[in-house]
Amino acid sequence: MVLAASLINPSFGLLFWMLIGFGILVFILAKFAWPVITKSIAKREEYIETQLAEAEKIKNELANMEKKHDEMMAQTKAERDKILSDARKISEKMYEEAKLKANNEASALIEDAKKAINFEKMKAMTDIKNEIANLSIDIAEKLIRKELADKDKQEQLIEDWMKEINLN
Amino acid sequence: MTYDKTKHIIPFFFCSLVLLFSSIFSMSVKAEEEEFNPGEYIMGHITDDYGWHITTINDHHISIPLPVMLFDNGSFVAFSSSKLHHGQQAYKGYALGFTEETEGSIVKLGGNYAEYTGEIDHEAASIDHVCKYDISITKNVCALLISIALLCWIFLSVAKKYKEGPLKAPKGMQSLLEPLILFIRDDVAIPSIGEEKYQKYFPYLLTLFFFILVNNLMGLIPIFPGGANLTGNITVTGVLAIITFFITNISGNKHYWKDIFNSPSVPWPLKFPLPLMPVIEFIGILTKPFVLMIRLFANITAGHIIVLGFIGLIFIFGAMSPAIGYAVSPVSIFFYIFMGLLELLVAFIQAFVFTLLSAIYIGMAVEEPHHGELKTEN
Numbered sequence: 201m202v203l204a205a206s207l208i209n210p211s212f213g214l215l216f217w218m219l220i221g222f223g224i225l226v227f228i229l230a231k232f233a234w235p236v237i238t239k240s241i242a243k244r245e246e247y248i249e250t251q252l253a254e255a256e257k258i259k260n261e262l263a264n265m266e267k268k269h270d271e272m273m274a275q276t277k278a279e280r281d282k283i284l285s286d287a288r289k290i291s292e293k294m295y296e297e298a299k300l301k302a303n304n305e306a307s308a309l310i311e312d313a314k315k316a317i318n319f320e321k322m323k324a325m326t327d328i329k330n331e332i333a334n335l336s337i338d339i340a341e342k343l344i345r346k347e348l349a350d351k352d353k354q355e356q357l358i359e360d361w362m363k364e365i366n367l368n
Numbered sequence: 369m370t371y372d373k374t375k376h377i378i379p380f381f382f383c384s385l386v387l388l389f390s391s392i393f394s395m396s397v398k399a400e401e402e403e404f405n406p407g408e409y410i411m412g413h414i415t416d417d418y419g420w421h422i423t424t425i426n427d428h429h430i431s432i433p434l435p436v437m438l439f440d441n442g443s444f445v446a447f448s449s450s451k452l453h454h455g456q457q458a459y460k461g462y463a464l465g466f467t468e469e470t471e472g473s474i475v476k477l478g479g480n481y482a483e484y485t486g487e488i489d490h491e492a493a494s495i496d497h498v499c500k501y502d503i504s505i506t507k508n509v510c511a512l513l514i515s516i517a518l519l520c521w522i523f524l525s526v527a528k529k530y531k532e533g534p535l536k537a538p539k540g541m542q543s544l545l546e547p548l549i550l551f552i553r554d555d556v557a558i559p560s561i562g563e564e565k566y567q568k569y570f571p572y573l574l575t576l577f578f579f580i581l582v583n584n585l586m587g588l589i590p591i592f593p594g595g596a597n598l599t600g601n602i603t604v605t606g607v608l609a610i611i612t613f614f615i616t617n618i619s620g621n622k623h624y625w626k627d628i629f630n631s632p633s634v635p636w637p638l639k640f641p642l643p644l645m646p647v648i649e650f651i652g653i654l655t656k657p658f659v660l661m662i663r664l665f666a667n668i669t670a671g672h673i674i675v676l677g678f679i680g681l682i683f684i685f686g687a688m689s690p691a692i693g694y695a696v697s698p699v700s701i702f703f704y705i706f707m708g709l710l711e712l713l714v715a716f717i718q719a720f721v722f723t724l725l726s727a728i729y730i731g732m733a734v735e736e737p738h739h740g741e742l743k744t745e746n
Contacts, residue, residue, distance in 0.1 A: 206472040211473075211502075211603050213502045213503045213506060213509060214509060215603050222516075226572060228520055229519070229574070230572070232527060233523035236531055238570065247535050
């Protein structure tokens with residue numbers, strides 16, 4: 201069939217234009233388009249890769265820092281607790297000491313007071329004794345005087361005393 | 369999302385409707401004038417032409433005239449294809465071939481018609497010779513130039529965008545083409561040729577892929593500037609195959625040639641008295657580009673023929689009775705759309721296959737011998 205023949209027969213004109221046209225196309229694209237495009241793509245791929253790696257690195261660093269931060273926090277907390285507990289112990293100790301000292305002082309004061317009171321008591325007792333003695337002497341004196349004012353009584357007294365002496 | 373879908377369905381529906389009735393309209397025109405010849409109709413659409421035929425209204429052909437350029441008898445002749453008037457007229461003795469042997473090419477008329485301009489009587493005219501050196505801008509050449517301009521425009525503008533911001537995320541056309549470029553690089557060029565050597569052949573492979581793809585897709589557009597059957601033309605696919613052939617064999621290394629003529633893995637009785645395997649291998653060098661040429665040509669042409677066949681059915685049935693034509697139209701249009709979608713897939717697949725096979729052939733030519741093979745040689 202002739203129509204089919206025209207389908208599979210190569211034509212000179214198209215061959216000519218195809219060689220020129222496709223040649224020019226390859227030349228233009230290979231010179232101005234493909235190198236730019238492929239290089240840019242490669243560059244971007246590299247950029248993305250480095251960025252990803254960097255991001256990963258930063259992430260790791262961040263995680264490390266966080267870890268460090270946590271560690272530091274824990275350490276600080278422990279230190280704080282230690283300081284606090286130390287402070288508490290010291291204050292307790294001081295309190296105990298102060299208490300002890302105050303107790304001692306108080307007991308010393310009480311002791312002193314007791315001593316002073318005893319002393320004063322003794323002093324007062326002595327005074328009272330002396331007074332009582334004086335008063336007794338006075339009373340005795342007055343009684344004797346009164347007794348001796350009556351003659352009978354004087355004689356009786358002497359008699360009594362004589363009896364007593366006799367007994368001895 | 370549902371809103372978007374309906375938005376697309378409505379114009380699609382109207383387009384199909386318009387397509388349907390326009391086919392009926394042109395059918396009724398055709399039916400009045402002459403009997404519809406499906407073979408001629410299909411061949412007319414898939415072969416080359418001197419003008420770019422758009423439509424026929426009331427037996428009046430509407431086509432874009434293209435320049436006819438000839439080297440004839442040592443002189444350069446150029447004139448518009450409209451002067452030939454679809455083979456009805458001659459210009460300065462040049463006319464479209466009207467015999468079986470000369471159909472589809474420009475002929476120089478002999479005798480009384482040698483310098484004749486005007487209506488020709490095909491009975492009386494005699495052909496002096498066929499113009500062999502015909503470099504006319506035919507429909508296919510025009511489509512070729514359009515596709516080259518389109519490719520240059522697309523890729524130079526994309527390259528400019530890459531230049532402006534190589535580290536920016538791709539946008540628009542760039543983001544459409546970048547996956548394809550990466551696909552050709554990562555799934556075609558590098559696995560076939562190898563990481564170290566692919567860069568030398570990469571520009572050719574990319575150009576090849578996009579040239580075939582763009583022309584395949586343009587061939588699916590029914591009206592100007594699409595519709596030319598460029599990648600279904602054996603000359604075009606042949607040129608592409610020949611370029612691959614030359615690149616393959618020029619870059620072929622010692623190992624490649626040795627594998628062809630004296631392969632160590634072939635036992636000697638197949639080589640020595642009668643060089644059976646070397647001859648087969650040598651034929652293989654030639655069949656590879658031949659197969660490349662035929663595959664692309666046949667796939668694209670077949671697709672066009674099927675699509676045209678479905679449209680042609682409307683005319684065939686319409687010639688019997690317009691009512692049957694109406695009845696067949698929706699079915700034809702449905703199959704046309706189905707085939708169109710299939711062709712869309714084929715457009716990608718064939719561009720990919722041609723590029724992949726080219727890359728594999730080049731890869732075979734530049735492959736370094738394996739260590740295992742070296743041992744058997746020693």
